[in-house]
Amino acid sequence: MNFSNIALKFLPLFLILILTEAFLIVGWKKQKYPWQESLVSLSVAIGHHASQMIPTSALMIFAWHHRISTISIDSWWNVFLLFICLEFAYYWYHRASHRIRWFWASHSVHHSPEKFNFSAAYRLGWTGGISGSSLFFVPLAWLGFEPLAIVTGMALNLTYQFWIHTELIPKLGFLELIFNTPSHHRVHHAANSEYIDRNYGGVLIIFDRLFGTYAEEKVEIPVIYGLTYPIKSNNPFKIALYEWIKIIKDVIGADSWQEGCCYLFAPPNWKKLNSSCSLPTAIGNNHTYLEQGE
Ligand SMILES: [Zn+2]
């Protein structure tokens, strides 16, 4: 069981919600719905589904065989424990996916839509297996959670995140304190310097509050969605591989192996402005590294 399988089960519901949202945007908000971008997201989602057929969980099974305890999912307490551990792992996976270019190469695909709606939720990268995104969840198997329970929990976590990709739902009162909501996730998808690289949580927002990466959506600062370097293409292959190609070009053009490593593992858009590359930090302003017009 993985996200693609669970997402397939939810597909009819997701399609109804996507069409309802489109109807509300056109009929109620009197705005244009980005049909083309939405269909491109669907084609990227098909590629993501195909890429999930590559098994990436061998390391997780290895860790499970060398686990230090066994935490079976036979009580609500243990289910809750798995949920919190998954959220913690997801937070760090997501933070690394924004601040380390190697992981950003896969994750940037999800941030490429310039309109924010339900269809953006299923625009997911194809190369998570190459980046090794599942590494962040391996310690859970070593702690004693069964790999199947981890992967299913992760899939449910991502399924939860479908409904937070919309501009139609306003702030939700006290829920904003604990849960990742549409308002928090609008901030997460922003390219504005005021918001960029914040709100990494999956279902919960508590780890962002704890680790200093939380930002609140402000009415006076409208969100600008998408990447700081718009791809301007509807070709799903170009969208899925764009950052990897940029990385390869940068590494080939590097003057030293240290510079090559910085292009791979420093924050996205690092440029050789200083003599050394900064370590990936929690919050960063990618614009700092961009030259005008890029
Ligand atoms: Zn993200």
Ligand SMILES: [Zn+2]
């Ligand atoms: Zn998202």
